[in-house]
Amino acid sequence: MDTVRQLLIILIGSSLVSNVVLCQFMGLCPFLGVSKKIKTAAGMGMAVIFVITLASTVAGVIYKFILVRFGLEYLQTIVFILVIAALVQFVEMFLKKSIPSLYEALGVYLPLITTNCAVLGVALTNVQKEYGIVTGIVNGFATALGFTIAIVILAGLREKMEYNDIPESFKGMPMVLLTAGLMAIAFCGFSGLL
């Protein structure tokens, strides 16, 4: 029972309370860049959930069975970034060949994820917080879920704001950042949950 409880706490904590974009500022590039339409935002979110969950699984296994076993923990940054880059390329090729429908939905977003710092960030956080493999996967999934929630909400707000009368200098990025700031205040409200 205790493990389930702990996993639930991680799930809520990583997705809502310490939201990856709004509280930790990881993955800001896609968050600001691909949030013009709800549809593309949702697609990006799905791709991020897919890649982060997979990457935290692979990174967790490699860390536990290769790096720790041979005492090479200090190589984690180099190994993780290479594994993630290779993984994204591999997933892209695999989806293209075997599941074309999924590739069409997620394909365009996959290359953009390679340098999304949230992927590397999750792998490193899992190690820093000494999560096991299962806990790490749950944490990865929850983090990506938080990213998806945030990007879809932002895209919805941006669609509504499209025809608003905004001062010239605030058009574009400044307005999006102000919106993100207000969302961050709202997400601060979740900190009472845990």
Add this chain to the structure above:
Amino acid sequence: MNKACERLINGLVKENPTFVLMLGMCPTLAVTTSAINGMGMGLTTAAVLAMSNLIISLLRKIIPDRVRIPAFIVIIASFVTMVQLLLEAYLPSLNDALGVYIPLIVVNCIILGRAESYAYSNPPIPSLFDGIGMGLGFTVALTMIGALRELLGSGTFFNMNIMPKGFEPIRIFVVAPGAFFVLAALCAVQNYIKIKGEAKGKDMSKIGSGCSHDCMNCDIKCDSAKEENK
């Protein structure tokens, strides 16, 4: 020597990575809760940037074009690991304050961007100074943003109490939402300068069209380059 000076000025003023190019926004927002944190992050990034630029420039004739991006990433990641271990050993307090953002320097687009656009096609000495210039430009920017947030949010400057007694700190500036508001203001000022400059007919194309769009472009460029090589 002129070339070196020119690279330094270029990084500090003309192509300041934060204020002009708007690159590397994740660490800019995350660690600038105080001036000292911003400065630490800036100097750490500057050290990595200078060393990776130097090594990439030295190896530019050996690295094959097809695998240059992975090669850059390995070189950058090695320096980040070295810097991280050094910080852990000699400046543990800074290491704790910056936390996961130190290894995340690997995916900072300033570093990969400079490797790709300058170090890979220029000789070692200018590349080294280009890295130092860009790194110092980043440090100055981060320290300024950090100082501003610290001053408004906790009423201190480099941990010194300098605000008058009646000043009530605006706590929101040191927590997450404040970072977005500060960056929004910064972007707005940049937009304003750009609009004014364009009205006068100056060339403003170098100024980033919006934060982080450069990041996406960089990704797309890297990938289209990969496609070409296939």
